[in-house]
Amino acid sequence: MSALLSVSDAHVSYGKVEAVRSVSLQVADNEIVTIIGANGAGKSTLLNAIMGVLPLKGATAFAGIDMAPLDIEDRVAAGLSLVPEHRELFGTMNVEDNLQLGAFRIPKATAATSFERVYTLFPRLKERRKQLAGTLSGGEQQMLAMGRALMGAPKLLMLDEPSLGLAPIIVADIFRTIGELRAAGVSVLLVEQNAQAALQIADRAYVMELGEFILSGSAKDIASNQRVAASYLGFQHEGASGI
């Protein structure tokens, strides 16, 4: 299994405060990897640093390319895409324009296929294509943010808290779609506080606490870990293994 994304010994700081310490992670082709952890553990900071929004000390390689000299736009062109926690949509522009801009770095002919793909994944967006992004509901905005990222045909989609503030029925819909992405050949790096949902669809998982990975393994193993079960899943497993 070749690593699509490889991060080793990553450190991210806000001034003198180190928010991420000596973190290493891998995401392979067609793999869903999740990072779970409490609020403030450094999960979002790590994703932003991988995308180039924040400076990262350490080595990052994507599809065999060293990412250190690349800025955000070059990383997008290389096939990396981030759906940030605050979605960062173009609120005063309509759904169609938001999606069209998602395909800014790919050829026009490919963009037409991307539109079809996104509208198939999120039929709701097709219904609302002329509506301003800022007037959509929270769930629809999340769909649009994911749709916009997928328009650029990324190899790896990084999702930061896609379920945050959404109704359970919408969350289920979003997670179902994330599962479908793997079948479509897109790898996913998912940061989630909703550990239960994340572990159900992920292949592998990392557990982050205070800026460090304290645990990693297959999602199944992590889900059955006693400490994870107690801290993040809200229950004690019978016969769950300790760390």
Added chain:
Amino acid sequence: MNTTIMLFLLQDGITNGAIYALLGLALVLVFAVTRVILIPQGEFVTFGALSYAMLATGQVPGTAKLALAMGIVAFGLDLFDIRRSLRPTRILRAFAFNIVLPAIILALTYGLAGPKTPIAVNIALSLLIVAAIGLFLYRIAFQPLAHTSVLVLLIASVGCHLALQGLGLVFFGAEGLRGPALSSAALTIGPLRFTGQSLAVYGLTIAFIVALWLFFGFTLMGKALRATAVNRLGARLVGIRTTLSGQIAFLLASLIGAISGILIVPITTLYYDTGFLIGLKGFIAAIIGGLVSYPLTAVAALIVGSVEAFSSFYASNYKEVIVFTLILPVLVLRSLAAPAVEEEKD
């Protein structure tokens, strides 16, 4: 006042207002995309107008050399930026854009300048020169500061204005210049006489506004510029280079400034520092439009032009005072209507 005088003043006001509208739109565009309050917009007007006026007399304006000098500085900055990955293609691209392009413009200016050069060629040369200056101004002064606060950008903007104004004095001298009219045609409707020049002002203003509307509404690059204005991080996350957006905004602003200057210079004598005052009036319109609304800016510009025309009739000594006072009630109303905002942190 009789109706004829009123119509004359209104005509005058609308002609000036159309120019202010163009400048106001350029200011809104640049601010929305780059957060720069473009004080040197007035210098684009002066440089465009006076380069055109000098070319009309067969001389080569110093602005053509300035464009090349700025290109050399920009090339140096580009090399510094890519110093960690100095690939030949990147160096060649930077060289072609920063050195070859302004060198061609300078060569064309030397080759084509002459007392019998057609007006259209002189206009094209003036536009090329000012467009290059606009692009390199962004590269040199604003691109390295793109992530700083609006205040820092404003200080840089004032600095650019002062530097360019000083260079304007060197290039064009303290004496004013006047350029040839675009057309000598005239049209009389009732008591009003429309010269070809004023019709060109209306026509080009409307054409520019329609072109901007089409550009922003229907082209991918126009939408990318709007997206950068709405959400810079969002734009970067879809791969839109904010530097490219900034370059396009400055290119459009410098072209709009130069066109405005070329439209005015046959009507009134322009000096090296006149552009600042004209730019400021466009700025008043842009402020009334809240630095965000294009239609409101255009309407405000027509009001500014009309108020200026009427006040120059009634109280010409206080003309500028009255025009600039327009901004006060707008600022008071806006500050009352808008909720208190925290000071910018970035």
